[in-house]
Amino acid sequence: MRLLTLVTIAIAFVSPAAFGQSTNPASPAPGNPGGVPPGTRQSAPGVPAPRQTNQPDRTFIHAAAVGGLAEVELGRLAAQRATSRTVREFAERMVRDHSAANDRLGTLANTNGIALPDKFDEEHKAMRAKLEQSSDAQFDRAYIEGQIIEHQKTAQLLEYEIGSGENAELKNFASDLLPTVLDHLRMAQTISAEMAHQAATEMPRKEMPRERR
Secondary structure, three states: OHHHHHHHHHHHOOOHHHHOOOOOOOOOOOOOOOOOOOOOOEEEOOEEOOOOOOHHHHHHHHHHHHHHHHHHHHHHHHHHHOOOHHHHHHHHHHHHHHHHHHHHHHHHHHHOOOOOOOOOOHHHHHHHHHHHHOOHHHHHHHHHHHHHHHHHHHHHHHHHHHHHOOOHHHHHHHHHHHHHHHHHHHHHHHHHHHHHHHHHHHOOHHHOOOOOO
């Protein structure tokens, strides 16, 4: 998955010992104890200066910005194309919630002098192309299935920042956003289950498997 790949590549250039913690996003460390990487601005020996960002912070900002951009743009597409009212309402909420999160992330990135990506990466370009080529109920299913995967990855990314980040404002942002992302994930899973149930009940009886006697 691209988000985890970004994390892995970035951390590969920094010794885990330099952070004094695990760099595995699936099992984030509880904080940033131990040593300080070379070049870190310090307000006191061993104490990073305010708004100090380490490599996990920068990786997080980039990955979260790419994902947030995709959430808003694909949400707008789904709000227009979805045939199900439930899917349309979900998509509209994704636009609202992720637009607000993107604005907050943008402010934090600007404060720390970090430029944000302003276009899709290859993974999300492919996702958008798949949706644009889908139709009717196929579109609804493809969008919701993609949302389940995206929110699972985003939740893991936020947990990674909470455990491995250094900038307190970014860590707070991740902590604040995580419950919302998990709520989105549960909503998408519920919609997916409802669509599967509806498809099963609408299946013509002649296509239903016959019970053995």
